[in-house]
Amino acid sequence: MIAKIPPPYYAVIFTSVRTDNDQGYAQTAGHMMTLAADQPGYIDFESVREGEMGISISYWKDLDSIKNWKNMADHLTAQKLGREKWYKSYTTRIAKVEREYSFERT
């Protein structure tokens, strides 16, 4: 799906390897998705998991929106729980989307 605004905009690419500890994960992940969607500058969110590997991408209007989201109290708590319980490893990349094109079967 094409984003709701044309480039340039920003992507936060979160690639992760999960532990086998699921305690509280689904509830927190759901809460974070809802909370993110309510933030100023939020555009969209896509997430795919295959076994322990996951890629989640949130799209944002600008870097300030990303910074605000990163530092929200509930989100900071979730990040801490992620490091303590849910993730073996992860990488977060902040990237500026410069171009996009889409195909849709007709």
Added chain:
Amino acid sequence: MIAKIPPPYYAVIFTSVRTDNDQGYAQTAGHMMTLAADQPGYIDFESVREGEMGISISYWKDLDSIKNWKNMADHLTAQKLGREKWYKSYTTRIAKVEREYSFERT
């Protein structure tokens, strides 16, 4: 996993919805991964699929490397087959990775 060179570098974010036509898909996907890894400017590749939804990201040194890869003959053929057979829809985004940080459980 952290990329093998520090930012800035480029990401090609490919989000897709598959058809149920698997004919030739795995073979072509494998060939494309091998071929991409041989191209100048290639850094890394990550791909996750969950049901019909997929996110694949390739990382590149610069825009020229991406342009060359996009226009390689075998890759153009694969893209055409993708539109004809394997994908209901997809979006490709070209994004400049400006920052990254990683966590690894110790």
